[in-house]
Amino acid sequence: MATDRIPREFIQTLLNRTDIVDLIDGRVPLRKKSSNNYFACCPFHQEKSPSFSVSQNKQFYHCFGCGAHGNAIDFLIQYDRLSFPEAIEALAKEAGLAIPQKSQTAKTSSHEDLYALLEKIAKFYQNALRQSDPAIQYLKKRGLSGSIAKQFGMGYAAPGWDRILNAFMKEKAKLSTTGMLIKKDDGGFYDRFRDRIMFPIKNRRGHIIGFGGRILNQGEPKYLNSPETPIFQKGHELYGLYETLQTERELKRIIIVEGYMDVIALFQHGITHAVATLGTATTAHHLTCLFRHTTEIIFCFDGDNAGRSAAERALHVTLPIMRDDVQVRFMFLPENEDPDSFIRKEGKKAFEERIDTAATLSQFFFQTIGTEADLSHIDGRARFVKLAKAHLDKLPEGIFQQMMFDELMKKARVDIKKPASEKIRAKPMKRRTPSNIRLAIMLLIQNPRLALQLDAPLAHADIPGFAFLLQLLTVIKEHHIETTGALIEQWRDQKEEKLIAKLAQIEHMIPETGIQNEFLGAITRLKSQSIKVTIDKLLAKAAIHGLSVEEKQYLNDLIQGQK
Numbered sequence: 001m002a003t004d005r006i007p008r009e010f011i012q013t014l015l016n017r018t019d020i021v022d023l024i025d026g027r028v029p030l031r032k033k034s035s036n037n038y039f040a041c042c043p044f045h046q047e048k049s050p051s052f053s054v055s056q057n058k059q060f061y062h063c064f065g066c067g068a069h070g071n072a073i074d075f076l077i078q079y080d081r082l083s084f085p086e087a088i089e090a091l092a093k094e095a096g097l098a099i100p101q102k103s104q105t106a107k108t109s110s111h112e113d114l115y116a117l118l119e120k121i122a123k124f125y126q127n128a129l130r131q132s133d134p135a136i137q138y139l140k141k142r143g144l145s146g147s148i149a150k151q152f153g154m155g156y157a158a159p160g161w162d163r164i165l166n167a168f169m170k171e172k173a174k175l176s177t178t179g180m181l182i183k184k185d186d187g188g189f190y191d192r193f194r195d196r197i198m199f200p201i202k203n204r205r206g207h208i209i210g211f212g213g214r215i216l217n218q219g220e221p222k223y224l225n226s227p228e229t230p231i232f233q234k235g236h237e238l239y240g241l242y243e244t245l246q247t248e249r250e251l252k253r254i255i256i257v258e259g260y261m262d263v264i265a266l267f268q269h270g271i272t273h274a275v276a277t278l279g280t281a282t283t284a285h286h287l288t289c290l291f292r293h294t295t296e297i298i299f300c301f302d303g304d305n306a307g308r309s310a311a312e313r314a315l316h317v318t319l320p321i322m323r324d325d326v327q328v329r330f331m332f333l334p335e336n337e338d339p340d341s342f343i344r345k346e347g348k349k350a351f352e353e354r355i356d357t358a359a360t361l362s363q364f365f366f367q368t369i370g371t372e373a374d375l376s377h378i379d380g381r382a383r384f385v386k387l388a389k390a391h392l393d394k395l396p397e398g399i400f401q402q403m404m405f406d407e408l409m410k411k412a413r414v415d416i417k418k419p420a421s422e423k424i425r426a427k428p429m430k431r432r433t434p435s436n437i438r439l440a441i442m443l444l445i446q447n448p449r450l451a452l453q454l455d456a457p458l459a460h461a462d463i464p465g466f467a468f469l470l471q472l473l474t475v476i477k478e479h480h481i482e483t484t485g486a487l488i489e490q491w492r493d494q495k496e497e498k499l500i501a502k503l504a505q506i507e508h509m510i511p512e513t514g515i516q517n518e519f520l521g522a523i524t525r526l527k528s529q530s531i532k533v534t535i536d537k538l539l540a541k542a543a544i545h546g547l548s549v550e551e552k553q554y555l556n557d558l559i560q561g562q563k
Contacts, residue, residue, distance in 0.1 A: 006088055008490070010100055011073075012479055014088065015486045017095045020059045020072045027079055030054060043079055044068045045325070058446060059485030062505045066325065069501055071485030081245060081293055084492075086205065111231045117174050118200075118208040124167055125155025125198040125211075132156050135197060138216055142261065143344055148268045152243065153200045157193040157213060164191045179210065179227040193224065199260045201226070201278065202242040209237065212260050212278065223259070225279045235283040238275040238290070239263055245293065247272040253296040255331075255339075255355070256282060258310075262300075262339035269348045274300075274339070282314045284321055296327045298355055303335045312368055318361065319391055324398045331358035362404060365391070366411060381412045389416065436529065437465040440522040442503045443515060444472055448487050450519045451476040458523070461530030462537075468496065469526075535559060 021038055024030060030038035031050075042052035042063040051065040062069040068078060076087035092099050129135050129149075135156040139149060157163070164180055165172070172189065175181045181189040196213030203209050210226030226232055240263035244254065247267075255274040257263060266274040273294075277286065282299070290297055299314050301307035311330050318328055331354055333342050343351045359367065369388045374380030388408050395401040409416050444450050451473050458470060472487075481487050484504045491497045510518050538555045541547060547555065 006085065007100055008479070010097075011088065011489060012481065012486055014091050014095060014097065015059065015072060015489060016482070017097070018059075018072045018091055019056070020061065020075070020485060021054055021056050023072050023091075023094075024054055024061065024075055024079075028052070042066060042068065055484070057483070058504065059483035060488070060504055069505060071488055073489065078292070081204070083204070114174060114178055114229075114231055115207040115209070117168065117171055118178055118180075118210070121164060121168065121180065122153055122155060122198075122200045122208050122211075124164070125157055125200075126153065127155075128158050128163075129154065129156035129198075132158060135216060138197065142340075143268075144264065145268060148264055151267070152264055153208075154264075155198040155200070156216075157191070157196045157198050159195040161190040161194065164193075165189055177229060178231070179229050192226070195219075196224065199239070201232070201237060201239055203231075203237060204242055204245065206242050206246075207231075210278075212239070214260070223279070234278045234280045236285050236289075237278055238286055239278055240267070240275040241289075243267065244273050244275060251294040253298055253355075254290050254294045255298045255300050256286075256290075256314075257300045257339045258302075259338070259340070265340040265343055266351075269343045269351075271343070271348060271351065281310065282317055284317055287318060287321055291321075291323070291326055295325060296329070298329045298331055298358055300331045300333065300339055302338055303332045307332060311364070315361070315365060315368065316391070319365075320394045320396070322361070322395055322400055324400050328361040329355075329358035330361070330364040331355060362407060365404075366407065370411075375411065381414065385412045385414065385416060388412075436522045436525045437463055437469060438503075440519060440526060441465065441469050441472065442506055442508070443510075443519045443522070444469070444476070445487060445500055445503045446484055446506075447515055447519070448476045448481045448483065450516065453516060453520060454523065458527075459530070461526065462533050463526065463530060466526065466530070 021030065024040075025038070028040050028043045030040050032038050038054040038056070039050040040052045040054075041047050041050050042065055044052075044063060045066040045068075047065050052061065052063045052068075054061045060069070060071055061075060070078070072091060073084065073087045076082050076090055077084060080087070080090065082090060088099065139154070144154075164175065168175055172181070176183070176189065180192055182192050183189055193211060193213040195216050197216060199212040199214070200208045201210040201212060210229065210232040212226070213224045215222055215224075225234070228234060238256075239260055243263075244251070251273055253273060255266070255271070257266070257274055257276050259276055263274045263276045266272075275290070277283075287297065299311060301311045311332070315330070322328070333339065333354070337345075339351070366388070369384060369391075372387055373384035375384055385408065392401065392404050392408065395404060405416060454473070458473065460466065460470065475481065475490050476487065479486075479490065481490070488497065488500050488504065491500055535555065538547065538551060541551075542555075
């Protein structure tokens with residue numbers, strides 16, 4: 001189900017019917033610590049003292065340790081490892097609600113019919129494998145057991161140009177949509193996969209979305225994948241991720257390898273946290289997806305030049321999305337070895353030893369840049385700094401970026417100007433009283449019901465942030481929003497989302513009984529500030545250009561109103 005087909009009104013209804021305390025307590029036992037807040041040890045990082053807070057009033061959770069935060073939907077996305085539509089489906093099921101579509105006449109985007117067809121085709125291939133002695137002997141020769149073949153749903157596409165076409169003739173249009181057929185020049189069709197060991201490709205929900213095929217005998221290409229289709233985007237999917245998530249609940253690390261057989265061989269030898277890209281280089285989307293499930297990623301490459309080049313490409317993709325709480329390593333196997341062959345020869349222990357000694361991202365980065373510059377003289381060090389800095393500037397601001405610059409300075413033996421934002425961040429921050437606009441927005445985000453306390457709509461004011469305050473008030477009233485969790489949902493994937501989440505987490509010292517007066521007081525002061533800004537502008541205009549009769553009267557009324 002596509003996100004944009006779920007009506008926002010339904011999402012708000014769903015959040016209103018969901019108590020985040022009950023939702024989280026069913027997965028992470030909570031204990032009450034104050035009138036409206038519950039605490040637990042954070043489920044998203046290791047800690048001994050509880051710092052994970054759940055607010056019943058706000059319908060919002062926040063960890064003071066790792067910064068995890070959000071509403072009920074975010075919790076399911078993070079804890080149950082669901083996509084946004086999957087989280088909506090889970091909450092709707094618990095609430096006993098059916099998910100409506102924005103347009104009941106629009107074609108469904110769930111693609112359940114395509115998933116069902118590919119499931120039937122997978123069983124067709126599995127049955128063909130059981131009946132093919134050459135295919136069975138091939139798998140035995142590769143060292144695969146029957147149980148591992150069953151776990152991954154492996155099958156066989158027998159020789160012939162129209163086996164799938166004939167078996168599923170009534171669904172020819174869907175066969176074409178899913179890429180199982182190729183169109184001839186004369187308008188006819190033929191099967192895409194022939195005489196190949198078949199590997200069903202599953203998404204995170206376990207739906208088959210495509211296939212990979214390995215030629216049984218000689219021929220090119222050795223591996224053939226389904227093309228991109230409405231349900232299969234290679235840059236978004238990872239082979240083996242579904243099986244990994246089904247096998248291991250807590251994933252300390254995930255290994256990225258290059259092929260189907262690598263994943264399967266590692267699984268068979270007890271390393272059940274390996275995934276493979278699908279004929280493409282690793283993408284930022286792949287890594288972002290994996291970082292939802294683990295804090296450590298191991299890239300595993302062949303030790304030849306092609307493997308080194310692939311590792312460098314992976315490095316450049318990784319840098320812009322590195323976080324302070326994750327780790328990335330680069331592991332290289334001996335030349336002419338891949339994970340499949342290596343683990344069969346050397347075993348699980350030897351493979352895991354290589355994982356433990358794999359180069360960290362920082363080590364591999366400086367090693368790679370170092371091959372392009374001679375650090376023994378000034379010219380080489382200057383080139384080294386220029387090359388390295390171009391990449392380090394892409395790192396997200398934070399501790400890791402700062403430490404990488406520190407390491408660069410040590411290696412180059414030179415003082416390097418760090419990004420300006422880092423220098424500013426390093427200065428000690430003085431605690432300041434929040435401005436009236438910030439106070440009003442913060443209290444409104446944490447207590448959306450305050451919008452009902454304003455007797456009349458606010459007029460626009462030329463004050464930074466005032467337009468956003470008006471937008472918040474409008475959204476709260478139009479959508480009848482009562483909690484922080486419901487409010488933040490209105491800004492999901494928008495630029496204001498981070499600001500709202502940040503202000504939602506602020507622990508102010510205002511007693512609950514005084515929040516309303518503080519909010520109304522801030523609004524009153526903003527009105528006065530707005531009048532003063534208008535007066536100053538009119539006075540400035542009068543001194544330079546003069547004022548019309550109407551402007552003079554308006555200025556006089558404003559000044560008299562302040563007395």
